[in-house]
Amino acid sequence: MNSRRKLITLDEFTIQETRKFPQATGELSAILRDIGLACKMINKQVLKAGLVDILGKHGATNVQGEEQMKLDVYANETLIAVLQNSSECAGIASEENDEFVCFEDEYSVHSKYVVLFDPLDGSSNIDVNAPIGTIFSIYRRVSELGKPCTAEDFLQEGNKLMAAGYVIYGSSTMMVYATKLSVNGFTLEPSIGEFCLSHPDMKCPEKGKIYSINQGNTSKYSEGMKSFLDYCMESNKEEGRPYSHRYIGSMVADMHRTLIKGGIFMYPADKSNAKGKLRLQYECNPMAFLIEAAGGEASDGTQRILDVQPAELHERCPIYIGSKNLVNKAVAFANEAATVA
Numbered sequence: 001m002n003s004r005r006k007l008i009t010l011d012e013f014t015i016q017e018t019r020k021f022p023q024a025t026g027e028l029s030a031i032l033r034d035i036g037l038a039c040k041m042i043n044k045q046v047l048k049a050g051l052v053d054i055l056g057k058h059g060a061t062n063v064q065g066e067e068q069m070k071l072d073v074y075a076n077e078t079l080i081a082v083l084q085n086s087s088e089c090a091g092i093a094s095e096e097n098d099e100f101v102c103f104e105d106e107y108s109v110h111s112k113y114v115v116l117f118d119p120l121d122g123s124s125n126i127d128v129n130a131p132i133g134t135i136f137s138i139y140r141r142v143s144e145l146g147k148p149c150t151a152e153d154f155l156q157e158g159n160k161l162m163a164a165g166y167v168i169y170g171s172s173t174m175m176v177y178a179t180k181l182s183v184n185g186f187t188l189e190p191s192i193g194e195f196c197l198s199h200p201d202m203k204c205p206e207k208g209k210i211y212s213i214n215q216g217n218t219s220k221y222s223e224g225m226k227s228f229l230d231y232c233m234e235s236n237k238e239e240g241r242p243y244s245h246r247y248i249g250s251m252v253a254d255m256h257r258t259l260i261k262g263g264i265f266m267y268p269a270d271k272s273n274a275k276g277k278l279r280l281q282y283e284c285n286p287m288a289f290l291i292e293a294a295g296g297e298a299s300d301g302t303q304r305i306l307d308v309q310p311a312e313l314h315e316r317c318p319i320y321i322g323s324k325n326l327v328n329k330a331v332a333f334a335n336e337a338a339t340v341a
């Protein structure tokens, strides 16, 4: 008997998922496969990053005479090129581009979807070999098919997302993406160059005991936030406190741990950043969509992140995200102090 479990590739999985919806056209699946292709190309360069000094400094020219690109520029240009060739995507918005980019060729103007992404989040961690990632959001466009996409396509609330996820370039390279139905994780099998289903139907533990925040900013936090951190550090054997503190400083890595082990990741507003640091449209919303699909919660401190109406493409948003018990507790502390103040 063949004891080998059949590997299910990302392509096979997305096709199987499409079959569950007779009316589905497979375009969304095609975009997911295209993002997977782009991220495999990015992964190849990320793996070489440590060798750049041997292979030639960034900014040098390689054997093809091509300018050696900074990794985040390479990641951005690769995602744009692959999605432009996909003919399933009408345009993109990126953390690296001030404005959204319309694909105006005769095929792309008829495409139903737009994609927003942070091409290489946490890239400052490359030098210390910490995990980094690509974060993506996929919306059905609201502008007229057959014409170029418009700004409104990229300013939709997160609750309108069709799919969202990330690729983490870590000890292994994984793609994790969510639709409204489920969250599934795919590990890159380098020997065949395919993302293979390794974490089906992922769920965020309802109760967590890990809190993740840049504690160095504590002096700038609200009194409520400081009280919540004191609560996390307080000894209470019955409630399993003190909780453990983990912070990698790379959102994709901190979120991947939170999804799998439970806990809470926070980047709150503080005295110098009224809306925190992380971007709503291509960091907070995709992670909020994914964590809710996995049974967790995501708040900006006053409302569900997915219900925030974006006003600007690159606007920031405070984020409390992860296990329900900790998100609700953190928001309660933040609001209690606000009412007392």
Ligand code: P6P
Residues within 6 Å of the ligand: 121, 122, 123, 124, 214, 249, 250, 251, 252, 254, 277
């Ligand atoms: P800080 C990386 O620069 C990033 O955008 C996220 O990936 C990460 O969660 C956050 O910033 C870390 O910010 O201020 O703690 O270094």
